[in-house]
Amino acid sequence: MYKYDQIDQQIVTQRVAQYRDQTQRFLAGTLADEDFRALRLRNGLYIQRFAPMLRVSIPYGLLSSAQVRMFARIAREYDKGFGHFTTRQNIQYNWPELAKVPDILELLASVEMHAIQTSGNCIRNVTSDPLSGVARDEIEDPRPWCELVRQWATVHPEFNFLPRKFKIAITGSTADRAAVRVHDIGLIIKHNAAGEMGFEVLVGGGLGRAPSIGQTIYDFVTPHDLLGCLEAILRVYNLEGRRDNIHKARIKFVVKANGVEKFREMVDAEWAASKSYAPVLSDAEIARVKSYFAPPAYEKLPDSDVVTGKGNDFRRWYQQNTRPHKVPGYRAVVVSLKSIKRPPGDITDAQLDAVADITQRYSFNEIRATHDQNLVLADVRQQDLYTVWQELTRIDLATPNVGTLTDMIACPGLDLCSLANARTYTVVDLINERFDDLDYLYDLGEIQLKMSGCMNACGHHHVGHIGILGVDKSGEEWYQVTIGGSPNGKDADLGSVIGRSFKQEEIPDVLERLFRVYLELRQEDERFVDTVRRTGIAPFKAGAYAQANQAA
């Protein structure tokens, strides 16, 4: 993975000093609350319902075991013993003390980490495919490009105070495990007819209010021109984005207001005008960054059958929680953070320490955070899988539910967040209680259930195969259900609302009724979402409300 040089290290170290000074001025009363707000947000610090929340950046989700150990230490010493992995491949601490945040940031800087631009109206953490570098369907490893974009975006003098937050994702595979179509800018690595590598550039995707799917504005941008292209888009957005209405301030509204053709012309004009001085990535700099992502020292191993003769529990885990690897003899392991004992994405300090050990021993010292709130050990020898499974089982990180209904995404909701309308974790519990039969879950197949406590959509409910959105109706918590959404690849689309909202306790029944319809209509191996798209939502709507209408 990328290693800081002196420049990288100094930037984060000086950022900590700058923020320490800002915190001290705020505490001394010489920096007003509203002036401090924009500064603390750019350093990852929110003020939540009960305490501040610190969001730490994990660039494109990639972590070393030393960094995971530091997460454990921070959880132990500055929080209540746990952290929460987010849909932006970051980690959040929910109980730090404002005055101690500079100390936390200093600890992070000591392991080449930071919380820069994890919040606020600026360019956020660049996200990517958790299987980067190991997936069989990959065209090229997106991580060097993520790192180059990360550096370009960090403390960018011109784009630090945008109309609204700005999210960039990069994928190196057409399967798109990075959900690039629901980002402000999505980059898809591709080859042109001459076999040269470049980027398809999509703009204007995003969730939250008025969710939308990104549209292609450039079919092929060369690596040298990548940053110049991004600068042109950002400059158009910085000048033209709305600042009078926070709900209409994302770049998607600029794209919509002008139409994608006109928007492309605006970017074209800006790009042409800045061509003589726009940043150009040199071959040397590209090669320098790429060198950090060279493949690890894989052993020459044959693919082997590791399940024969093993018990059912292991086989189920192997089936659900491991993924093929491009190198023979290896597999990628998804570490499930979806145990029924904890909210999705939550992890304790002891688990973090144990994960760091496993990472060090079995996966070349590297682990990835995924946007669906799990972790991935990307490079495990097949012969080690059984041991890794045993060790993960011991710390309750081997729930064999990856890709199933209970591998849910959920934001923290009203339990912690000051924006939320409704709780999410209680709904997660209700679903886990009802759907505890693994064979039934496996029969249902791949289902991405995504839940948000409010329309800001941190839980990405719009693009869930099933989305659940917490809404407030005269002070009561209600839940709106959408079906048919998807975050990935050409499949990406927004779900449709099936009808009136439900009370919390109705949700498990509603899901059960939706699944009954699905199992009835399913053709062969069709996934839930594919059936919904084939039949439309009508039969599902009828099924979901049948019981309710009868009762009424």
Add this chain to the structure above:
Amino acid sequence: MRKLIKQREIVENTWRHVEEDPNASAIIVPLAQWLTEREALLASGKQIGVKLMPADKVEALKDDAAKLPLIALHFGGLGEGRGYSQAHILRRRYGFTGELRAVGKVQRDQLFVMARCGIDAYELPEGADLNVALTAFDDYTVAYQPGIDTVALHLRRRAG
């Protein structure tokens, strides 16, 4: 008389905003006034600077920028970021070499990035400690991006 920071130094402010003192010998006028009274202003014998509000189109100064001695950019607080792109375009594209001054709600914490966008003078609010503000230019000694550093910043960048 209020002082300001210019080129990393605390100096006398020799300019007045037209709303403060229309009779001063060096005045800063709003863009709208410049566009409507351009000839009269130029004939007045005064030094004339032009102020852009965040929503003003910087293109309006495309042809005048190279000749103006001062352009002021108004910032409405930390959240207002259009001025950074306006500065970029004035310096990089329109060849503006005069004084580029940040006015309005300007605070210490913005000075470093403003300097990197080519802004070289800063009117801080009444009561701000300018000596403390001067330290902002040393917040960082390294940067990833090329800048338009008309203020002498002691920055190192990576080759390439």
